[in-house]
Amino acid sequence: MLCDAEGVKALGDAQVKDEAIEFASLMCSRLCHDLLSPVGALNNGLELLADEDDPALRKEYLSLLADGARASAEKLKFFRLAFGAAGGFGDRIDAGEVRASLDSLAGMSGKVAFGWVADCTTLDRSATRIVLNLGLIALDALVRGGRLDVGLEGGEIVVRAEGARLVLDGEVRRVLAGEALPTTSRTIGAVLASTVAERDGRTLLLQEEDGVLLLGASRV
Template sequence: MPDRNLTTLVGSRICHDLISPLGAIGNGLELLQMSGRADSPEVALIADSLENATARIRFFRVAYGDAKPDQQISGHEIASALRSGLGNTRLVVEFDAVDMERQTARLLFLALQCLETAMPYGGTITIDLSGQSLSLVGRADRFAREEALWENLTATAGSYELRPAQVQFALLRSLCDDEKRTLTVAQDDTTISIAL
């Protein structure tokens, strides 16, 4: 089994296994609310943390989970995962989510995470999906991008040593190679564009 397939299976397994205990925490919070103790700052902190963790796992399930050829994902599910997964960032995502192949959605979410890495100060990401072509344009007044990391995304032989928070770059490139997609990146002072 190729390493990349194993990687997506591991991603799916982790997301699946984490959702269950988070659901149990949610049930516990409901019991606290029914008992009349829901107004405390401690319960509010737990509820907020639970909501954030659940949102990120929904995002990660699409980005790192298994995606079979011709498997579909609804536009509603994509929009919901984007809203929840990027809700605590300073990013505004402009995208009319539509039903699409899960493999395409996975590439979209990984590319979004790449842009998120370079846009910690906020900005706008515009997504365009035309048939099998996908483009993302990140616009910001200020970026925090590591040039070597971005060059490694499209270079034929890169030597950049990834950190765990940058794994999306390696996975995006690997999946594009597997799916015979051309991956291009263009940058200037105010934009970063990723086209698949």
């Protein structure tokens, strides 16, 4: 009978597994969405290159292919740190690698200046995930470019985005504010940052002013 203690436990375990599978599926959907553009550019470039005999145009297409390959590689490095299990890294991750990954992502559009101030040389896995996911949310909000600054001091995490037009997704905002919503591919980064922060004893920060978005995490 499913109403006995063993049956209730089985139902609970099944629900946890279903939620984990759904979370993993949504994360894969987000990654595929973000990688579709640079990988698609590679495919288009190869098709153009195959049909082109003009040396000048072939050189141009090869340059586009190089750009697409570089963007794909940088995004994969970022996602590995932000979403991956980080099994290949130790308990601590080089802060320089975290900085370089976020700097590279910010620089892809050519419209976002990046700043980094930190009083540490390494980050634990939880802080790494929080920093990168909040940074990604802030970058998504800078729809017309601007400036992204990250500050790490005394265990506090602050991500500041400033631009002529900031657009923070409404569901992402609600998740960061602590509201429980069904997870979607758009909110997966906010859900991950919120979950990791709570597990790590941190409280998320969300402030919006005219042209400025502040995100962060501090110890309770």
